Amino acid sequence: MKNAIPLVIATRNKGKTSEIKALLKDFPVEIRNLDDFGPIPEVEEDGESFDENAYKKASFTARILGYPALADDSGLSVEALDGAPGVHSARYAGKSAADEQKCAKILEEMQGKFNRKAAFECVISIAVPTGAALTYQARCEGLISDKPLGSNGFGYDPIFYYPPLKKSFAELTQEEKNQVSHRGKALKEVRDEFEKVLIWLRQHLPVQEKFVCAK
C-alpha cells in the first residue's frame, strides 16, 4: 500500500498478529511483529497495572526498533481475591504452569466465596519512538464458575462464566468471544479511531534525514 505507515505489533504470537492485521486491513498500515526483526531484548512485564505493562511493551519496542508499535496487556481480576490474579495472570500458578493449573488455583481460592464477580481487562497502547502513546482499554464482566466448562479458548476461559450468553468463554466460538471480550472490544475501539490514530502517527514519526552525497 502506498505511503503505508509501519506498525510493529509487540508480540511473537502469530494469532494475535493476524487478528490485528485482519482488523486493520483497510487502513494504509504495514503490520509487522517482533519475528520480523530477529532477536531483540525482551521487556520485563513488571508493571503494577495493565496500563503500565502495555505502555512499557509498546514504548520499549518503538524506541528500540525506531517504528511505531502496538502492545496489549490483559488478564483476569477477581473481586473476592482483591483483584488477583490481575497483572500476574500469565504466571499465577508458576512460570511453567498449564492453563488447567491456573484455573484450578483460582477455583480453589474461590471455594466457599459467595461473591463470584470477575472481569477480564485489556489495555492497548500505541507508542511512537519518542515515547508518546495512545491508550485504549476495555473490560468484560462475568462470574467465576464452580468448575471448568467448555474446551475452546485459552487461559481462564473455562472458569469465566458470561451471564448474557449463559456460557463460559470456553463454550463460545472465537467469533462469539471476539464480539464481547475485553480484547475484542479494545481492538474495536482502536479500529473505530484508526483514521485519527494514523494522523497522530504521521505527526509523530521520526523525521528521516536526507543526506546528499557530494560528487
Ligand code: IMP
Ligand atoms: P496477555 O496479556 O495476552 O499475555 O495475557 C496474560 C494472561 O491473562 C494470559 O496468559 C491468560 O492467562 C490471561 N488472559 C488474557 N486474556 C484472556 C482471555 O481472553 N481468556 C483467558 N485468559 C486470558
